[in-house]
Amino acid sequence: MNPALQQFLSVALPIMVTLIATIWIAQWSQNKRFDDVNKRIDDLRLDMNRRFDAIEQRLERIESKLENHDQRITRVEERTSPLRR
Numbered sequence: 001m002n003p004a005l006q007q008f009l010s011v012a013l014p015i016m017v018t019l020i021a022t023i024w025i026a027q028w029s030q031n032k033r034f035d036d037v038n039k040r041i042d043d044l045r046l047d048m049n050r051r052f053d054a055i056e057q058r059l060e061r062i063e064s065k066l067e068n069h070d071q072r073i074t075r076v077e078e079r080t081s082p083l084r085r
Helices: 003-065 069-080
Strands: none
């Protein structure tokens, strides 16, 4: 066997195989991390939307309670004012 080929097969080939395997495993785990981050971002987005919907419902309830208060206040002021208009 050719000595250069024998050196390649005994030294460089295992290094190359290890390097390629390491890169492939690192790439796979990196993609998994991105998937985990994307899932977490989606979960946070859903939670934020849920909270915003709850706040919107509360504000609508408050608005419905305050709907005619300006007219009521005007009537009370007219009734209680010492000066008649």
